[in-house]
Amino acid sequence: MPIAMITGATSGFGRAAARRFAADGWSLILTGRRTERLEALKKELGSKMEVLILPLDVRDAEAVARAVEELPDAFREVTCLVNNAGLALAPEPSQEVDLKDWHTMIDTNVTGLVNVTHAMLPLMIATGRGASIINIGSVAGRWPYPGGHVYGATKAFVEQFGYNLRCDLKGTGVRVTDISPGMAETEFTLVRTKGDQAASDAFYRGTTPLQAEDIAEQIVYVATLPVHININRLEIMPVCQTWSPPHFERE
Ligand SMILES: NC(=O)C1=CN([C@@H]2O[C@H](COP(=O)(O)OP(=O)(O)OC[C@H]3O[C@@H](n4cnc5c(N)ncnc54)[C@H](OP(=O)(O)O)[C@@H]3O)[C@@H](O)[C@H]2O)C=CC1
């Protein structure tokens, strides 16, 4: 059975993707910082297929490299790497942001993603034709909005890094895709508002946002396409989300 490695499998898209891959019989390597959630997911899915959990902070390059080096033989032929771990913080304007929040987003969404990718590249290349690296970007990487500042910039990095990676992987058979969702109801906004449940509820109120399962479906779709197809970028919004006209400050 093919193996998927998912970063940030303790919540949202990552957890939904784990369940969706499991439904198709894939073996799983699941990572995240919250060990108890990883254990719960292993308990839920592990009776049906092989599940390896790796409690891990993607920001820790050494820990990431060691975890990959120490992968048991049965888990080394990875067919799909889902670089999903990430977060947004500080919805306020740039001029009011705590610098630490900018650093945390860069360290997680940029440095963490490249840490995992760098460690996993030899394994993905060894798997070769049909392997996929799926990076979770965001509409925020393309479409600016107030309070998007560093979060959107990290997702622009994710998109461009993926394209450049594709160039280097020419001839290996390894595919690279950026899946860029719009508004989706996960723990994302709770994290962004530092645990303010009322603010998170208010953000989604009156909308029909994407659900984690919608994105999981797209992840599995991309990973299971015929091996000669590479989707470069897949941008997905809920119908209730569109773009705004340019904003003019008038005198
Ligand atoms: N929800 C949305 O509207 C959208 C989200 N995205 C992106 O999708 C991805 C998943 O977010 P989503 O599922 O919505 O949010 P959740 O908050 O529900 O999930 C985020 C996941 O990332 C993990 N994570 C965060 N920081 C780290 C870290 N330092 N090391 C390891 N794992 C980490 C969390 O695990 P743990 O805390 O256990 O470490 C968790 O499993 C993110 O990259 C996000 O930017 C993109 C577009 C839209």
Ligand SMILES: O=CCS(=O)(=O)O
């Ligand atoms: O990445 C998150 C989606 S949005 O909130 O920026 O639309």
